[in-house]
Amino acid sequence: MKAIFASKKTRLGLSLTCICVLVMGLAACAPQQPSEDANKGAESVVDFKIPAANENGIITADAWQEVYPDEYATYKQNEENKDPGDYTQIYPQIQTIWAGSAFSKFYAEPNGHVYSLTDINETGRNPKTANCLTCKSSEFILKQNADPTLNTSDIQAMKAQVSEPISCYDCHENSPAEGAKAIRQFFVNAVGDDASKVPEGAMSCGQCHNEYLFPNENKSAENPWKGLAEATPEKVLAYENSINYVDHTNPTNGTKQLKVQHPEFETMYGGDMAPMAKQGYSCSDCHMGTTKNADGKEFDNHNWSSPLDNEELIANDCSQCHADIKAEVAAKQKVAIDRVNSIGNKLVTLNNKLSEIVANGSMGEDQLNKLRDLNRTAQFYWDWVMVENSDGAHNSALAQDTLNKSEAAVDQALAQI
Numbered sequence: 001m002k003a004i005f006a007s008k009k010t011r012l013g014l015s016l017t018c019i020c021v022l023v024m025g026l027a028a029c030a031p032q033q034p035s036e037d038a039n040k041g042a043e044s045v046v047d048f049k050i051p052a053a054n055e056n057g058i059i060t061a062d063a064w065q066e067v068y069p070d071e072y073a074t075y076k077q078n079e080e081n082k083d084p085g086d087y088t089q090i091y092p093q094i095q096t097i098w099a100g101s102a103f104s105k106f107y108a109e110p111n112g113h114v115y116s117l118t119d120i121n122e123t124g125r126n127p128k129t130a131n132c133l134t135c136k137s138s139e140f141i142l143k144q145n146a147d148p149t150l151n152t153s154d155i156q157a158m159k160a161q162v163s164e165p166i167s168c169y170d171c172h173e174n175s176p177a178e179g180a181k182a183i184r185q186f187f188v189n190a191v192g193d194d195a196s197k198v199p200e201g202a203m204s205c206g207q208c209h210n211e212y213l214f215p216n217e218n219k220s221a222e223n224p225w226k227g228l229a230e231a232t233p234e235k236v237l238a239y240e241n242s243i244n245y246v247d248h249t250n251p252t253n254g255t256k257q258l259k260v261q262h263p264e265f266e267t268m269y270g271g272d273m274a275p276m277a278k279q280g281y282s283c284s285d286c287h288m289g290t291t292k293n294a295d296g297k298e299f300d301n302h303n304w305s306s307p308l309d310n311e312e313l314i315a316n317d318c319s320q321c322h323a324d325i326k327a328e329v330a331a332k333q334k335v336a337i338d339r340v341n342s343i344g345n346k347l348v349t350l351n352n353k354l355s356e357i358v359a360n361g362s363m364g365e366d367q368l369n370k371l372r373d374l375n376r377t378a379q380f381y382w383d384w385v386m387v388e389n390s391d392g393a394h395n396s397a398l399a400q401d402t403l404n405k406s407e408a409a410v411d412q413a414l415a416q417i
Contacts, residue, residue, distance in 0.1 A: 053174060056142060056143070058138055071300060074291075078302075082112060087108065090109075093344035098259065103259060115165065120155075132155055133158060133159070134184065134220075136166070139164055143158075179200055190226055194227050194228040197228060202277075202283045212224075213245060224236045225270070228270055229271065231270030236266070260387050267390070289312070307325075333390075335392065336391050337391055340382065340403070344382060346407070347382060354372065371413050378407075381402050
């Protein structure tokens with residue numbers, strides 16, 4: 001799920017729900033009308049018949065079309081966000097760094113949210129179990145809530161039972177007029193009492209845009225943190241190390257690796273929080289915003305996109321604090337992208353050298369394991385920034401600090417070889 005800001009990611013794709021906020025360096029900005037209230041479009045709808053739910057218990061986006069025509073029309077615009085690039089070619093380092101993981105062979109930039117089920121059908125990673133649908137279909141969430149054993153069921157059989165991609169229910173259940181909410185309980189449980197510190201528009205997006213793992217026997221999704229103070233790269237790594245969690249093992253050098261997912265929520269709201277989060281902005285404020293229909297009535301734009309592509313948002317909101325927000329974001333992203341590439345090259349060198357050492361048996365197992373641990377650490381911190389969808393723009397200070405930790409670990413390992 002990359003390409004939220006126009007940069008190395010050439011497509012504007014969100015693979016799950018809308019991604020969090022924007023850049024650094026503000027001191028006086030504040031959202032004028034947080035869009036998570038989500039009642040603006042509903043005020044004109046006085047009497048209407050609630051559409052019927054489908055066989056899986058959700059009211060589909062198509063069923064809401066007549067009730068919320070403007071929201072529906074902009075939601076359908078997400079269909080234009082398709083035909084992504086191939087990360088294994090954009091970042092060829094991952095073919096070595098993630099060796100042993102299916103991501104090293106197939107990792108496409110995501111299409112828009114409306115293609116969530118299409119993407120899971122077409123991915124070359126060929127998932128086997130239905131838990132991969134956790135953030136792809138609210139229909140699966142309802143089934144899984146009723147029967148948690150379905151997480152380990154055959155994904156092909158489960159895909160035949162669901163048809164609605166990410167849509168209204170994911171952020172509103174069957175009551176859009178009541179505002180935004182998160183329906184994925186594992187995420188709600190992880191945030192816990194800290195939910196009062198997070199706007200609803202960030203909770204609904206963050207429920208899928210987070211770092212998760214499948215540590216349980218029933219392969220249900222869990223967050224490797226509890227409460228916002230623990231939702232940081234350092235504490236996530238410490239937790240995953242404490243339970244000896246492994247996503248994949250490098251087949252030639254034996255490093256037990258971790259694969260970071262898409263930690264937008266942690267990057268924005270974890271620990272000290274990003275500056276925009278501190279000011280009260282939510283993901284939806286920047287990646288949706290409000291607009292007016294042909295009759296001049298204001299509503300929440302449901303075309304989930306980069307704020308840099310929303311000229312109305314830039315003119316009415318961002319420009320109050322940013323003279324040239326596009327240039328500011330580009331500058332922050334260039335620093336992060338350049339470092340991701342340079343550190344990635346070091347990680348390729350380290351992995352190749354470790355593989356040579358294993359092949360020729362020139363190092364004792366104790367020393368080799370210490371180097372493997374450094375490799376695991378360096379890759380985790382590198383991965384955190386590389387897969388987070390803003391290329392460092394959501395929280396540039398955290399991005400640089402995280403890359404510093406990655407580079408320190410890889411340099412320490414290379415110095416011992």
